[in-house]
Amino acid sequence: MNNKLTVSFSPHVRGEDSVTSTMLDVIIALLPALVGGVYYFGIRALAVCLVTVASCVFSEFIWDKATGKENTIGDLSAVVTGMLLSFTLPVTIPYYMAAVGGIFAIIVVKMFFGGLGQNFVNPALAARGFLLASWPVAMTTFVAPMTKLNLFSSNADAVSSATPLAYVKGIEGAQAASYGDLFFGNVGGCIGEVSALFLIIGGLYLILRNVISPVIPFTYIVTVGLFGYLFDGGFMNGDFLYHILSGGVILAGFFMATDYVTSPTTTKGSFIYALGAGIITGVIRLFGGYPEGVTYAILIMNIVTPIIDKYVRPRVFGTGRGVA
Amino acid sequence: MKYTFKGGIHPNDGKKSTENKPIVQLNAPEEMVFPMVQHIGAPCTPCVAVGDDVAVGQKIGDSDAFVSAPVHSSVSGKVKAIEPRRHPNGNMVQCVIIENDGLNTVHPDIHPYTDADGLSVSDMIKLVREAGIVGMGGAAFPTHIKLSPPEDKKIDLCIVNGAECEPYLTSDHRVMIETPEYVCKGITLIMKILGVNKAYIGIEENKPEAISAMKACAKAYDGVEVKVLKTKYPQGSEKHLIKALTGREVPSGKLPADVGVVVNNIDTCTAVYNAIAFRRPLISRIVTVSGSGIKEPTNFRVPVGTPFQYVIDSAGGFNDGVEKVIMGGPMMGVAQFDMSVPVVKGTSGILAFTSKEITPKKNAPCISCGKCVSNCPMNLMPLYINAYAQMGDVDKCLEYNIMDCISCGICTYTCQSEQLPSQNIKRIKDEIVKRSRKQVK
Structure with a gap:
């Protein structure tokens, strides 16, 4: 035995989870939805995903190099951001726009604020918001599932299709989708949001692996459904399931709203956060200018998160009502 | 029904390597080191001088302070020196060094069994104090203080902590299997001192053998009941044990006595029995020697004052690649760097870890995972x-x-x-x- 023993405060053992293993779990959980996206929208969906992932990882790599910081792409968080960003894009989006989105997510939203753990809003959603404001037409042009798309040339002439939410909004020509089509993903929409089934499989995986708590997804999804039921088309006349299954609610509930960095750390706080996001989503959907409100709802609640965490604290053992 | 609390984790418990190994009596080596601080409270002053002959169980250090516990020799021999030596807590502490003559001459104050019936409560508390008994779970708080709560605190329940939630440690586990009757007798005496008629022994469900041994034994003792706890760290924390078994929450900054409970460790009960029935002071304790860095993990009964190196050598010595040596458990134990430090009253285990248990984390910032x-x-x-x-x-x-x-x-x-x-x-x-x-x- 050598004479060099490590001396430190306890504890001397640590759990096996690391940031990298958590990110890997999220990537695994996103794969079913990616497969769904490729199934319905073709190989171009995969190409868009690869572009955003590459753009995110490369941006982080360049930033680290340029600022003389340790290389951090190994924690895989940029890969997760890239995958999530591609899930929120229509399959017909030009590649360069997707790439710009990745650069914005990593450089502006994440690295400008201090890198992993410091961003105050979800990078993927902020980038989607940025793209939506910059190229509104390209970001809202959706094709019907199973449309044949060009992998490399422009898809400007592809027949566009309304999303299930356009129907809720009463947009001309939009038709209601069946529950079955919504559940399996046979509808128009963004690459990763269409198939509820595949998203739920991934979400359950995260819950079972103890990566996320069910509080946020459950509260958020139910709130959106209830809001739709209560206020869509008169009072208590709306379609609970339709509101849940259409648009990005399930994707956002499991994968966006649960982002560790931008969601509260307590159970009570998480509930308030998800409730707020659900209500804002409903308000935008029914009373706002856009057919979909998920992006802005979560971005707004991301900003509220530090305040929630500051004021909503758990009851410390041995204080308050715990003491008779 | 199984009792538990909110929060907590399930670390790899590492108990397999020693939980089925009977306690082995370890003989004292030639040189024994007795720190004058082996408890929470005022340090003792040596009451022997260099050159004095001492016997097994003889008091060698004491203090006038209320919060303190005297120290006794665990061997017979000659006082070689009184000087500062390294304590397992890392500090240099005044120690009485005794050269063991190997004869084990017992001090005349220790005698065969005497009935406790004639003793008053204050007599019994005095015996516990004189025996130098401290909490043996690791914190080493003087037991006589726990047993004399302030007048205004009404105690109605005595809890015995057999949770042993720290990974790797199996000393309490073995005591419950091997000598449950001493534990129960000690509990009965503690109940008598506190004037309560109810005692719960809380044991985590991952120790079925200990549960059945204690249950079988407790039948013969009025008011003593075994309660099975869910296995979860830190179930052995006093506050969480009370919460799990009674639903009471010790108020912030207060003590268990404030909710009418006194908690003692399993082996502390044995020590109380020995002190009152045999006038035997606390001079040895069970130490689990384990971890991947130890050749033959063992549960030893070690005389207090035995240097770590001797205990480790008795367990076959170190394997290659030991990175950390810990006194106590891996979650709350104290890292050691000097193997000449002695086993003290609070040494529940000596663990040697290699890179197998100690894996450094990758560099990453907090991501507020919660x-x-x-x-x-x-x-x-x-x-x-x-x-x-x-x-x-x-x-x-x-x-x-x-x-x-x-x-x-x-x-x-x-x-x-x-x-x-x-x-x-x-x-x-x-x-x-x-x-x-x-x-x-």
């Missing part, structure tokens, strides 16, 4: 206390209830990044305690 919050048994928000602790902002730490932290280590254990919340929090807590002591002076 695992430290959801698993904190005290319902604190360690990530924020950690951030303020690193900035040295004591006021903010206090605002986040830093002093309610029990240093269980869960925040660091569950942390996905390389952050060390538990360590940072402990540093600030120690500072706050130091400051308040200065103010009192």
Whole structure:
């Protein structure tokens, strides 16, 4: 035995989870939805995903190099951001726009604020918001599932299709989708949001692996459904399931709203956060200018998160009502 | 029904290597070291001089202070020196060094069994104090103080802590299997001292053998009941044991006596029985020697004062690649760097870890995953206390209830990044305690 023993405060053992293993779990959980996206929208969906992932990882790599910081792409968080960003894009989006989105997510939203753990809003959603404001037409042009798309040339002439939410909004020509089509993903929409089934499989995986708590997804999804039921088309006349299954609610509930960095750390706080996001989503959907409100709802609640965490604290053992 | 509490974790328990190994009596080596501080409270002053002959069980250090416990020799022989030596807590402490003559001459005060019936409560408490008994779970708080709660605190329940939730440690486990009747007899005496007629023995369900042994034995003792606890760290924390078994919460900054409960460790009960029935002081204890760095993991009965090196050698010595040696468990134990330190009354285990148990974390910042919050048994928000602790902002730490932290280590254990919340929090807590002591002076 050598004479060099490590001396430190306890504890001397640590759990096996690391940031990298958590990110890997999220990537695994996103794969079913990616497969769904490729199934319905073709190989171009995969190409868009690869572009955003590459753009995110490369941006982080360049930033680290340029600022003389340790290389951090190994924690895989940029890969997760890239995958999530591609899930929120229509399959017909030009590649360069997707790439710009990745650069914005990593450089502006994440690295400008201090890198992993410091961003105050979800990078993927902020980038989607940025793209939506910059190229509104390209970001809202959706094709019907199973449309044949060009992998490399422009898809400007592809027949566009309304999303299930356009129907809720009463947009001309939009038709209601069946529950079955919504559940399996046979509808128009963004690459990763269409198939509820595949998203739920991934979400359950995260819950079972103890990566996320069910509080946020459950509260958020139910709130959106209830809001739709209560206020869509008169009072208590709306379609609970339709509101849940259409648009990005399930994707956002499991994968966006649960982002560790931008969601509260307590159970009570998480509930308030998800409730707020659900209500804002409903308000935008029914009373706002856009057919979909998920992006802005979560971005707004991301900003509220530090305040929630500051004021909503758990009851410390041995204080308050715990003491008779 | 199984009892439990909110929060906590399930670390790899590592108990397999020693849980089925009977306790082995270890003989004392030639040189024994007796630190004058083996408890929480005032240090003792040696009451022997260099050159004196001492017998087994003879008092060699005592103090006039109320919060203190005398120290006894575990061997017979000659006092070789009285000098500062390294203590397992890392400090240099005044120690009585005794050269063991190997004869084991027993001090005349220790005698065969005497009935406790004629003794008054204050007599019994005096015997417990004179025997130098301290809490044997690791904290080493003098037991006679626990047994004499202030008049205004009405005690109605005695809890015996057999949870042993720290990974790797199996000393209490073996005591419950091998000598349950001594434990029960000790409990009966403690109940008598406290004037209560109910005692719960809390044992985690991962020790079925201990549960059945204690259950079979407890039948013969009125009011003593075995309660099965769910296995979860830190079930052995006093506050969480009380919460699990009674639903009572010890108020912040208060003691178990404030909710009518006194908690004692399993082997403390045995020690109380020995003290009252045989006038035998606390001069040996069960030590689990384990971890991947130990050749033959064993449960030893070790005379207090035996140097670590001798105990480790008796367990076959170290394997290659030992990186850390710990006194106590891996979650709350104290890292050691000097193997000449002696086993003290609070040494529940000596663990040697290699890279198998100790894996450094990859460099990554806090990502606010909230695992430290959801698993904190005290319902604190360690990530924020950690951030303020690193900035040295004591006021903010206090605002986040830093002093309610029990240093269980869960925040660091569950942390996905390389952050060390538990360590940072402990540093600030120690500072706050130091400051308040200065103010009192």
